[in-house]
Amino acid sequence: MQTLTIKIQFFPDHPELLRQLSREYIHTVNVLTEQAEKEGSFPKVTTKDVDAHLPSAVLNQAIRDAKSVSKKMKKEGKRPILKKPVYFVNNQNYTIGEQMIAFPIMLDGKTRKTRFRAMVTERDKNLIQHAKLGLMRIVEKTGKWYAQVSLSIPVTKKKNEKVMGVDLGLKVPAVAVTSNGKTRFFGNGRQNKYIRRKYQQRRRKLGKLKKLSAIRKMNNKEQRIMKDINHKISRQIVNMAIKEDVSVIKLEKLTNIRQTARTSRKNEKHLHTWSFYQLSKFIEYKAKLAGISVVYVDPKYTSQHCPQCGTKNKARDRKYVCRCGYVAHRDRVGAWNIMKAPVADGVA
Template structure:
């Protein structure tokens, strides 16, 4: 079952109290990991061993988080220090109604499961009706409070064998080809580069004026704009897959995207900031909700092999022409065709 996160906005009666609880939560996690760093081990702990102004259910979750951080610390050799306020509640200790959420908080030394008015959309209600609830994370963003709820959504798998191959690139963000014969180009690479170049020029001007706060705000705005573009492209791709009754989407394995992607010195800075990974994950996430499987294939030579005869050729500009059989098409369509045809065995290509 795919796991998704719902962002539910709610309205606390006393925001400062939640801020204090969030600070207490990260204090506990940081102090426990610091202690265990010196001890070189993480012994079994219960709420009796930890002094904190948190409900026992929340404190238990903080101990589990500290243990998880400690395990990562052993692998990396560096102890991360939490700084942003956060408050986690497991699925046994919160509830969600039509327009309320309720979870335990500590107030005046007593634990009370408190109800908060919430904005829960019809879409979220549909997900919540059939989903298995997971961890809930309470966060504050720009003065607004959100309950981020992790849920497992049941989907019905498609049983046909129609396939879609998707090629990701710079000039054309995505090209999809289906085994039913459909080809679609998604996004506008030139527009994306213009947007990024515009933000880059603004950052340079602000940098000369040493306006660091304004630069951070600009970075956040650029991230939101590009994320929105990726969301729209991924939705269009999955909608095409649903329309063509596709059961499997094949994407490029992006491990070495910077080495394998077609680029030039002119495009290199855009490649290193382009969110290939984010787009592929958005496609995977939306596809799984629609009951469509996603597999990743090796992109090696997918832009060079002729889909018709298998000969290797290098495309000139945006046109691909096979020197052996004369096959001609758009170069990015070649990549999508070859990705679609890569055989998959046991989920590995």
């Protein structure tokens, strides 16, 4: 089974009511965990024992969340205080339909399963049809409301032994090499750099004018653009893996990515905001849905070792030249060595 989360935007008629219910949910979890801390164990409570202005199904979920937080508190030795408003609904108590979602809320002191107009994409519909639905998390972000729904989707893993290595970078966002030598370059590093620079200059101007709200909107827009680019690149990579009948994709382990990524001083500011992690995760979940495993390797020296003789050399700009006569694009060398590298301990 592959687990992923879809995000559905919806449009409440009375957003303040949802804000109130979300605050009540978090307050209830905090009260119960505080009580557990005082008593030394989590209290045996039902919805009848807890004074909260929440639908009973949602209150049941709040009690389960409080138990989970209490266990974590015992393990880590401190009680986390939850502050961000949120509202969880289990899979038996919500419905997702044609451009709508419905879940229980408290209205005039009574529980009502309420329908909300929503934006359900064709992709989300297809995923929901083949998935087991999990928890739904209701959140507000910058004035917009979203239902984040957990899905478990059955997948069949491929049994062949073809491998693909993927090297992530700035000038070339991604390079993929398969074990039979097929190579493909993905994305446009110059275009990404231009987008980053353009929005950075605009933020600088707005910052001088103290227009913080406009800066936030611009940040959100830039993130949406880069997210869309990462979605397209990851889809192209996984489509190539499917076409080449790849069973395993190897990616760089992302710990200390800023130290291992190849960059210059001029590019450091772009690297700081570059979404390596997001791109990796997009590749990972798309690959797993296609039955392709994803593993992580140590990226150290992957751009320096010669794939032909193993000698360690430093590439000059984009060109890698070895004394043995091997010549290639440095990022292809990186992808090839990632494909051949042993799996790193732990996960990225």
